[in-house]
Amino acid sequence: MMRTRPLKVALLGCGVVGSEVARIMTTHADDLAARIGAPVELAGIAVRRPDRVREGIPAELITTDAMELVKREDVDVVIEVIGGIEPARELITTAFAHGASVVSANKALVAADGAALHAAAERHGADLYYEAAVAGAIPLVRPLRESLAGDKVNRVLGIVNGTTNFILDKMDTSGAGYSEALDEATALGYAEADPTADVEGFDAAAKAAILAGIAFHTRVTIDDVHREGLTEVTASDIASAKRMGCTVKLLAICERAADGASVTARVHPAMIPLSHPLASVREAYNAVFVESDAAGQLMFYGPGAGGSPTASAVLGDLVAVCRNKVADTTGPGESAYTRLPVSPMGEVVTRYHISLDVADKSGVLAQVATVFAEHGVSIDTVRQQGRPDGDGEASLVVVTHRAADAALSSTVEALRELDTVRGVASIMRVEGE
Numbered sequence: 001m002m003r004t005r006p007l008k009v010a011l012l013g014c015g016v017v018g019s020e021v022a023r024i025m026t027t028h029a030d031d032l033a034a035r036i037g038a039p040v041e042l043a044g045i046a047v048r049r050p051d052r053v054r055e056g057i058p059a060e061l062i063t064t065d066a067m068e069l070v071k072r073e074d075v076d077v078v079i080e081v082i083g084g085i086e087p088a089r090e091l092i093t094t095a096f097a098h099g100a101s102v103v104s105a106n107k108a109l110v111a112a113d114g115a116a117l118h119a120a121a122e123r124h125g126a127d128l129y130y131e132a133a134v135a136g137a138i139p140l141v142r143p144l145r146e147s148l149a150g151d152k153v154n155r156v157l158g159i160v161n162g163t164t165n166f167i168l169d170k171m172d173t174s175g176a177g178y179s180e181a182l183d184e185a186t187a188l189g190y191a192e193a194d195p196t197a198d199v200e201g202f203d204a205a206a207k208a209a210i211l212a213g214i215a216f217h218t219r220v221t222i223d224d225v226h227r228e229g230l231t232e233v234t235a236s237d238i239a240s241a242k243r244m245g246c247t248v249k250l251l252a253i254c255e256r257a258a259d260g261a262s263v264t265a266r267v268h269p270a271m272i273p274l275s276h277p278l279a280s281v282r283e284a285y286n287a288v289f290v291e292s293d294a295a296g297q298l299m300f301y302g303p304g305a306g307g308s309p310t311a312s313a314v315l316g317d318l319v320a321v322c323r324n325k326v327a328d329t330t331g332p333g334e335s336a337y338t339r340l341p342v343s344p345m346g347e348v349v350t351r352y353h354i355s356l357d358v359a360d361k362s363g364v365l366a367q368v369a370t371v372f373a374e375h376g377v378s379i380d381t382v383r384q385q386g387r388p389d390g391d392g393e394a395s396l397v398v399v400t401h402r403a404a405d406a407a408l409s410s411t412v413e414a415l416r417e418l419d420t421v422r423g424v425a426s427i428m429r430v431e432g433e
């Protein structure tokens with residue numbers, strides 16, 4: 001039976017995501033009411049710039065006083081799509097204290113302070129849902145938290161940032177320049193308010209921390225995640241990847257150690273073979289592989305950024321928390337979290353593609369190979385290319401077998417000491433084989 005008192009929703013933020021949430025709440029009001037068992041209404045919309053033109057948004061709902069809005073006694077649910085740490089954190093904790101449940105898309109905040117936010121929600125008998133914080137529209141948080149709760153997840157690997165995938169895809173397929181591709185991603189609403197978060201890997205690292213925490217039932221924060229962005233990736237890396245039958249992607253990789261005693265989480269560009277399913281993930285799409293003991297390998301794929309896809313995830317959470325409100329309960333509690341140590345990047349084992357600028361003379365190859373051998377890093381292939389400009393230098397591309405990151409770093413340090421090595425043009429990990 002439909003309850004008649006509408007559930008009141010405070011929307012914090014009306015930008016790329018918030019404006020789509022407001023639009024769908026209005027256009028799909030009847031469907032949402034039917035799914036929840038009660039009508040849902042917007043109580044107010046908090047923004048920073050009240051005079052901005054917002055098509056289809058009722059002007060009387062707009063306020064600049066977000067704090068006053070979350071304190072309102074009639075507000076049942078707060079949707080936080082402002083982003084950033086503050087004032088989002090204070091607004092969310094105040095919402096809990098006033099009895100509201102919270103839906104957020106804010107990965108930066110959840111990755112930094114998820115444990116404290118969950119504790120605050122529990123203290124006040126409220127829900128905290130954030131499906132939209134990881135991989136846009138793709139259902140990932142709930143499948144990991146609920147559907148796979150009885151299994152043992154060992155690895156989560158994927159593309160979790162739409163902006164960087166869009167940039168790499170454009171650079172690879174249409175030869176677009178980095179800045180041009182970033183501008184396009186920003187115009188399409190994929191990038192964060194400060195796109196540094198995307199291109200330097202902070203956004204993907206936040207998502208990796210959230211995924212690792214939920215998948216391995218342990219506390220992982222963004223500070224535990226090894227992070228490299230894509231600003232160092234050159235057109236020459238992309239061309240070299242192509243020659244190897246690979247493409248370059250910014251990957252998030254979370255792994256449980258074989259003995260189960262520790263975990264690792266990292267975000268960095270990597271070469272993956274064109275035959276790997278992640279290689280065909282185009283534009284701002286995301287895809288995540290989850291490997292577990294019983295289920296085996298699962299792949300989640302879909303739009304990873306943009307107003308409408310993200311609003312879909314926010315509204316799914318809205319329906320879930322509203323149903324709980326109607327039933328006067330809260331959603332599944334937090335997992336019993338352990339505190340597995342997060343191992344340093346030096347212990348991660350993978351393959352590497354190293355591009356060296358060397359003197360174009362005999363004996364160089366042997367010298368370089370000796371350095372690799374001395375550091376216990378085994379070479380898989382070497383390719384040497386003379387340069388057409390005849391400057392006496394050549395490019396040497398070495399692809400290694402699997403080696404520890406620390407061993408690779410000391411190898412590179414020693415290579416830099418060789419007179420015949422004029423420079424290390426790039427180092428990239430090779431994944432997915």
Ligand SMILES: NC(=O)C1=CN([C@@H]2O[C@H](COP(=O)(O)OP(=O)(O)OC[C@H]3O[C@@H](n4cnc5c(N)ncnc54)[C@H](OP(=O)(O)O)[C@@H]3O)[C@@H](O)[C@H]2O)C=CC1
Binds near residue numbers: 049189191
């Ligand atoms: N864009 C995307 O594809 C995705 C975004 N997200 C996350 O969703 C959240 C929102 O992102 P997005 O919509 O792109 O961001 P936008 O920058 O487009 O929108 C932010 C909104 O918050 C408002 N705002 C900012 N500060 C305040 C404040 N102090 N008080 C009240 N309102 C404020 C802004 O007001 P005003 O309009 O006046 O400037 C704006 O409406 C972020 O956490 C982001 O990481 C998650 C998945 C995908």
Ligand SMILES: N[C@@H](CC=O)C(=O)O
Binds near residue numbers: 163164190198
């Ligand atoms: N900036 C993010 C938005 C979604 O989380 C991205 O590009 O993936």
